[in-house]
Amino acid sequence: MLFSLIESSRSALASIIAHGLRSFLTTLGIVIGVASVIAVISVTQGMSSFIGDTFASLGSNSLTIQSYTPFEDQMKGIRARLTPEDMELIERRAEGIASITPVLFANRASQIKFGSQTAFSRIMGTTYAFQDVSQSYMSLGRFIAQSDNLTRRRVVIIGDKVRENLNMPDNPVNEYVDIGGEWFKIVGLMEAKGEIMGQSQDDIVLMPYNTMRSLQGNQARTDIQIQLSLSESAVLENVTAQLTTLLRNAHDLDSDEDDDFQIQTAEQLMETFDTVINMVTIVIGGIVSISLLVGGIGIMNIMLVSVTERTREIGICKAIGAKRHHILMQFLIEALLLSLLGGLIGLAIGYGLGTLISSSIPSFPPASIPLWSVALALGFSGFVGVLFGILPAAKAANLDPIDALRYE
Amino acid sequence: MALIELNGVTKYYEMGDQVVKALDGIDIDVEKNDYLAFIGSSGSGKSTMLNILGCLDKPSSGQYHLNGKNVESLDANELSEIRNLEIGFIFQSFNLLPRATALGNVMQPLVYRGIGHRKRKEMAMESLERVGLGDRVDHLPNQLSGGQRQRVAIARALVTHPSILLADEPTGNLDSQTTIEIMQLFDELHAEGHTLIVVTHEDEIAQHCHRVVEMKDGRVFNDSTTSSAAVTS
Numbered sequence: 038m039l040f041s042l043i044e045s046s047r048s049a050l051a052s053i054i055a056h057g058l059r060s061f062l063t064t065l066g067i068v069i070g071v072a073s074v075i076a077v078i079s080v081t082q083g084m085s086s087f088i089g090d091t092f093a094s095l096g097s098n099s100l101t102i103q104s105y106t107p108f109e110d111q112m113k114g115i116r117a118r119l120t121p122e123d124m125e126l127i128e129r130r131a132e133g134i135a136s137i138t139p140v141l142f143a144n145r146a147s148q149i150k151f152g153s154q155t156a157f158s159r160i161m162g163t164t165y166a167f168q169d170v171s172q173s174y175m176s177l178g179r180f181i182a183q184s185d186n187l188t189r190r191r192v193v194i195i196g197d198k199v200r201e202n203l204n205m206p207d208n209p210v211n212e213y214v215d216i217g218g219e220w221f222k223i224v225g226l227m228e229a230k231g232e233i234m235g236q237s238q239d240d241i242v243l244m245p246y247n248t249m250r251s252l253q254g255n256q257a258r259t260d261i262q263i264q265l266s267l268s269e270s271a272v273l274e275n276v277t278a279q280l281t282t283l284l285r286n287a288h289d290l291d292s293d294e295d296d297d298f299q300i301q302t303a304e305q306l307m308e309t310f311d312t313v314i315n316m317v318t319i320v321i322g323g324i325v326s327i328s329l330l331v332g333g334i335g336i337m338n339i340m341l342v343s344v345t346e347r348t349r350e351i352g353i354c355k356a357i358g359a360k361r362h363h364i365l366m367q368f369l370i371e372a373l374l375l376s377l378l379g380g381l382i383g384l385a386i387g388y389g390l391g392t393l394i395s396s397s398i399p400s401f402p403p404a405s406i407p408l409w410s411v412a413l414a415l416g417f418s419g420f421v422g423v424l425f426g427i428l429p430a431a432k433a434a435n436l437d438p439i440d441a442l443r444y445e
Numbered sequence: 446m447a448l449i450e451l452n453g454v455t456k457y458y459e460m461g462d463q464v465v466k467a468l469d470g471i472d473i474d475v476e477k478n479d480y481l482a483f484i485g486s487s488g489s490g491k492s493t494m495l496n497i498l499g500c501l502d503k504p505s506s507g508q509y510h511l512n513g514k515n516v517e518s519l520d521a522n523e524l525s526e527i528r529n530l531e532i533g534f535i536f537q538s539f540n541l542l543p544r545a546t547a548l549g550n551v552m553q554p555l556v557y558r559g560i561g562h563r564k565r566k567e568m569a570m571e572s573l574e575r576v577g578l579g580d581r582v583d584h585l586p587n588q589l590s591g592g593q594r595q596r597v598a599i600a601r602a603l604v605t606h607p608s609i610l611l612a613d614e615p616t617g618n619l620d621s622q623t624t625i626e627i628m629q630l631f632d633e634l635h636a637e638g639h640t641l642i643v644v645t646h647e648d649e650i651a652q653h654c655h656r657v658v659e660m661k662d663g664r665v666f667n668d669s670t671t672s673s674a675a676v677t678s
Binding site: 040041044051052055349350352353354355356357358359360361362363438439442 | 521525526528536540541545554556557559561605
C-alpha cells in the first residue's frame with residue numbers, strides 16, 4: 038500500500054509538472070481561497086492577541102459594577118441605579134478589595150473649550166483611587182487628590198488625546214479649560230494608553246467625584262459606576278459572589294428577581310471582544326470557504342478533462358497490468374497534490390497579504406497565523422482534493438481496457 | 446499440457462438487434478515456444494482473438510486455459526494480474542506512455558508488480574540492452590524513431606518475463622527495413638525460448654512464423670505448421 042502510494046505520488050508529480058501552466062491555473066481557485074482565509078485569520082487573530090495584551094495591561098484583577106436595566110423595564114420608565122450608599126456599603130463590608138472608587142459620568146454634552154478650540158470628550162468624576170484601579174500613570178502634574186474631592190476643587194486631569202484635540206501646549210498643566218460654563222484648572226496629564234478597537238483610551242477628562250456631583254446639582258438619584266481592584270490574595274469568584282449578595286440585599290431583590298446591576302471584569306470585557314472577533318473570523322471564513330469549494334470544482338473539471346485526455350494511457354497501463362486501485366490512486370493523488378500545492382501557495386500568499394494589510398494600516402496590530410489555521414487550510418484543501426478527485430479517479434479506474442486502448 | 450488451450454471459445458457482440466459472432470467456436474492449443482501467426486482479412490476475428498488471448502476480454506462461452514489457469518472465472522483485477530505476469534503486449538501503434546522515457550516505459554509493468562525502484566531500473570536496463578537500445582534509455586518516445594519505439598515496446602513486453610509475447614500487427618507502422626529488423630528480433634526471441642503469437646495480415650510476417658493459423662468469419666480456416674517449426678517441449 039505504501040509502495041503504490043509512493044509510486045502514485047511519483048507519477049502524479051510528474052504529470053503535474055508536465056502540465057505546469059494548466060496545473061497552476063487549476064489550483065488558482067484553491068490558492069485564492071486559502072490565501073483569503075489565511076489573510077483574514079491572520080489579521081483578526083493578530084487583532085485578538087493585541088487586544089488580549091492591551092487588556093492584560095489594564096489589570097485583570099479589576100472589577101466594574103454598573104447598574105443594569107433590562108430593555109423591557111427601560112420602556113416602562115424604570116431605571117436601576119447604583120448609589121453612593123451602595124459603594125459605601127461595599128467599602129465597609131466586602132473583603133478582598135484593594136482600592137475602590139466611584140465613577141460618575143457627565144450627563145450633559147461633554148464639551149470642553151480651550152481658547153477658541155472646542156472638543157468633546159468623556160468626562161468622569163472619580164477619586165484618587167481610580168489611579169490604582171485603572172492602572173493609569175501621570176506623565177505630567179499629579180492625579181486627583183483626596184483633598185480635591187473633599188473640597189470639590191475645580192481641577193481636571195486630561196488624557197493626551199484631549200490635549201491634542203484642544204491644540205494645547207505640550208505641557209497643559211496649570212492651563213484653564215471651560216467645561217459646561219465652569220472654569221477648571223488642569224493639574225495633570227495622563228500617560229498615553231493607545232487605542233482598543235479604534236477607540237482612543239486617551240480621550241478622557243477626570244475631575245473629582247464630588248465636583249462632578251455638585252456640577253450635576255447634587256441630584257438624589259445619581260447612578261454611579263463603581264470600579265475596584267482586588268487585593269493580591271483575593272479570589273475573583275469569591276469577591277464577585279460577595280458583591281452580588283451585598284447588592285441584592287441592599288436593593289431588596291427577591292430571590293426570583295434578576296440582578297439590577299452588572300459586575301464586569303476586564304477579562305469578561307476581553308472575552309466579549311474575543312467573541313466578536315471570533316464571530317467575524319467564522320463568518321468571513323465561511324464566505325471564503327465557498328471559494329475553496331469553487332476551487333475544488335475547478336480541480337474536478339480539469340481532472341475529468343485529464344482522464345479523457347489520458348484514456349489511451351490508462352488503457353496501456355491496464356494492458357500491462359495496472360489494477361483498478363493503481364489507476365484510482367494515481368488520479369486521486371494527483372488531485373490531492375494539486376490542491377495541497379494550491380493550499381501551500383495560498384498559505385504563503387495569505388500570510389504575505391495579512392502582513393501587508395496590517396502593516397499598511399497605521400496602529401493596526403501585526404498579523405499572526407495560529408498553527409490551527411495552517412492545519413485547517415491544508416486539511417481543507419486536501420479534503421477538497423480528495424472530494425473532487427474521487428469522481429474523475431473512479432471514472433479512470435473503471436475504464437474498460439479494450440475501449441481505452443482503442444480511444445483516439 | 447499446452448500453454449494455451451482454447452475449447453469452443455465464442456465471442457458475440459450485440460450491435461443493435463443484430464448479434465455479431467466475432468469468434469464462433471475456436472479450439473486451439475498453443476505449445477510453449479510456439480511461433481504462431483494469426484492471419485486473415487479484417488473482420489475475420491483476429492483482433493477479438495488477440496483480446497481474448499491477451500486477457501483483455503473474456504469469451505462469451507467456451508474455456509480458455511492459460512498456463513493451466515481458467516481465465517473465465519477471473520474478475521477485472523485478476524485479469525490485470527494475469528496480463529502483468531503472463532503476457533507481454535506489442536502493439537501496432539507501440540502504445541508507449543508519451544511522457545515517460547524509454548526506461549520509464551519499460552519499468553512501468555514492474556511498478557504494478559510491486560518491485561522497488563532500483564531493482565526495476567536494473568531489470569529495465571537489461572531488457573532495453575537486449576533489444577539494442579542501451580544508449581537511448583533517457584529519450585522520450587517522440588524523440589525515437591518508429592523502429593526504436595517498437596523496440597522499447599518489445600523491451601517492455603520482455604521485462605516481466607511473460608509466458609507469451611502477443612504482437613498485434615507489430616510492423617504495421619514501420620518501413621520495410623525496420624520491419625526486417627524487428628522480425629529478426631522476433632526470430633531471436635523465439636530462438637531464446639520465448640513463445641510468440643503474432644496477429645498480422647502481411648504474408649511476409651507470417652512467413653517468419655512456424656505455425657500459421659488463418660481465420661475467416663470467426664473460425665479457424667486453416668492451421669498449418671511449416672517444416673521448420675520442430676521445437677515443442
